Amino acid sequence: MDHPIINKWDDIKNLLRYESDISIISYKTFLEKLEPVKVMGDLIVLEADDQMAKNVIEKKYYKSIQIAINEVMGKVYDIQFVLPNQSLDFDTKTNSNNNLIGFSNNNTSDQKNLNARYTFDTFVVGNNNKFAHAASLAVAEAPAEAYNPLFIYGGVGLGKTHLMHSIAHFILDDDSKANVLYVSSEKFTNELINSIRDDKNEEFRKKYRSIDVLLVDDIQFIAGKERTQEEFFHTFNTLYEAKKQIIICSDRPPKEIETLEERLRSRFEWGLIADIQAPDFETRVAILRKKAEIENLDLPDDVMQYVANNVKSNIRELEGAVNKILAYSRLLLPKEITKEMAEAALKDLISPQEDTKVTFKIILEIVSEHYNVTPADIISKKRPREIAYPRQIVMYLCRKLTDMSLPKVGEEIGRRDHTTVLHGYEKIKTELVTDMTLKNTIDILTKKITGK
Numbered sequence: 166m167d168h169p170i171i172n173k174w175d176d177i178k179n180l181l182r183y184e185s186d187i188s189i190i191s192y193k194t195f196l197e198k199l200e201p202v203k204v205m206g207d208l209i210v211l212e213a214d215d216q217m218a219k220n221v222i223e224k225k226y227y228k229s230i231q232i233a234i235n236e237v238m239g240k241v242y243d244i245q246f247v248l249p250n251q252s253l254d255f256d257t258k259t260n261s262n263n264n265l266i267g268f269s270n271n272n273t274s275d276q277k278n279l280n281a282r283y284t285f286d287t288f289v290v291g292n293n294n295k296f297a298h299a300a301s302l303a304v305a306e307a308p309a310e311a312y313n314p315l316f317i318y319g320g321v322g323l324g325k326t327h328l329m330h331s332i333a334h335f336i337l338d339d340d341s342k343a344n345v346l347y348v349s350s351e352k353f354t355n356e357l358i359n360s361i362r363d364d365k366n367e368e369f370r371k372k373y374r375s376i377d378v379l380l381v382d383d384i385q386f387i388a389g390k391e392r393t394q395e396e397f398f399h400t401f402n403t404l405y406e407a408k409k410q411i412i413i414c415s416d417r418p419p420k421e422i423e424t425l426e427e428r429l430r431s432r433f434e435w436g437l438i439a440d441i442q443a444p445d446f447e448t449r450v451a452i453l454r455k456k457a458e459i460e461n462l463d464l465p466d467d468v469m470q471y472v473a474n475n476v477k478s479n480i481r482e483l484e485g486a487v488n489k490i491l492a493y494s495r496l497l498l499p500k501e502i503t504k505e506m507a508e509a510a511l512k513d514l515i516s517p518q519e520d521t522k523v524t525f526k527i528i529l530e531i532v533s534e535h536y537n538v539t540p541a542d543i544i545s546k547k548r549p550r551e552i553a554y555p556r557q558i559v560m561y562l563c564r565k566l567t568d569m570s571l572p573k574v575g576e577e578i579g580r581r582d583h584t585t586v587l588h589g590y591e592k593i594k595t596e597l598v599t600d601m602t603l604k605n606t607i608d609i610l611t612k613k614i615t616g617k
């Protein structure tokens with residue numbers, strides 16, 4: 166496996182060993198042999214020594230491990246534990262879209278490319294999402310019979326992906342052999358580009374046209390891409406005519422996706438369109454309560470209300486706020502979470518936003534998340550390609566999207582010599598002329614950064 170966590174695994178283990186409340190005997194008995202075997206988006210798979218250790222770790226140490234990982238990697242991951250005999254078929258391929266780093270499990274790797282936490286059970290239903298939730302459940306219970314296609318739209322971080330994964334899990338729980346495929350439109354586009362490049366168009370078609378349930382996330386990104394739209398149109402028709410279920414997500418309704426071909430737009434409107442709005446205060450508190458329950462956290466009511474009152478429009482940020490409070494509480498004594506502590510932990514998050522201008526920090530965060538490296542890695546001196554490359558992308562995007570001078574970008578990124586920044590910028594610019602996959606990725610990153 167090729168992922169930054171490998172180099173940092175000893176630091177994580179040291180935190181568990183020396184800085185947590187875990188006794189040295191427990192550490193040696195259960196945790197010492199724990200090793201990362203795969204990282205997939207926000208999910209880390211850890212291999213436990215044996216069944217007994219796995220059971221105990223799952224029950225008692227999940228949170229401590231998650232916090233230690235967060236402290237070292239600067240990101241909260243979900244964790245899944247496996248046993249050595251559950252070994253999977255490894256490769257070192259990076260799937261930039263789903264951040265799949267680690268194993269490919271033959272034909273089922275895409276099916277497994279689902280976040281185990283995103284199920285109907287963990288989804289809180291409120292006024293903002295009850296229609297989309299009901300529609301998703303109906304589709305999950307009767308694929309291709311209830312509504313086809315199902316088109317879900319809503320703003321950033323409001324639960325569209327969570328609902329899509331819930332549908333996929335529900336269908337797979339019912340029939341583990343169902344051919345369910347979840348992809349983002351970025352992955353669809355990149356696979357198409359690669360299949361054309363490698364003369365494997367037939368394989369691509371075969372893969373996408375033999376699916377029982379196709380879930381495509383962020384469809385708005387295919388707008389303006391003629392060849393992708395053409396291919397998706399035929400995929401859609403083939404599946405639809407074969408009575409297979411199609412579920413599509415977007416940040417806006419079909420009629421507002423500019424440069425989307427009319428024939429696709431009308432197809433997206435054939436079935437049911439359901440929207441998700443920002444949650445109201447009560448739903449935000451209910452989501453926090455659910456998170457506390459699932460993760461066994463002791464979050465006092467006044468803390469939940471403080472967070473819900475201040476983080477309003479994005480559930481990912483709501484969760485991020487809780488994770489920040491947890492990380493903060495771990496560093497301080499007493500560890501008991503209070504409203505004062507929450508205020509201190511969230512002061513950067515909650516202080517009035519300067520403006521919506523594109524900043525270095527936004528570029529850094531979005532690029533690191535996309536390439537599954539930490540912001541700290543990007544501004545470090547490390548040189549492996551999986552870090553150096555996203556660093557060059559950050560340099561490129563800073564030049565393209567901000568008015569920062571070369572020396573200023575150099576300063577932010579920890580390079581005194583601004584010619585390094587110029588070199589990074591020029592390199593990506595040159596590659597963009599011939600590399601369509603990179604172009605697609607840059608387009609998507611730009612849209613995420615600028616919100617346009």
Ligand SMILES: Nc1ncnc2c1ncn2[C@@H]1O[C@H](COP(=O)(O)OP(=O)(O)OP(=O)(O)O)[C@@H](O)[C@H]1O
Pocket residue numbers: 283287288289290294319320321322323324325326327328416452455480481484
């Ligand atoms: N109703 C909900 N109940 C519980 N958790 C939720 C709910 N809605 C969203 N979340 C959580 O918020 C986070 C963001 O959700 P998700 O990734 O599904 O958003 P999204 O709409 O797909 O965002 P994007 O537009 O960025 O792709 C996830 O961790 C998800 O579990």
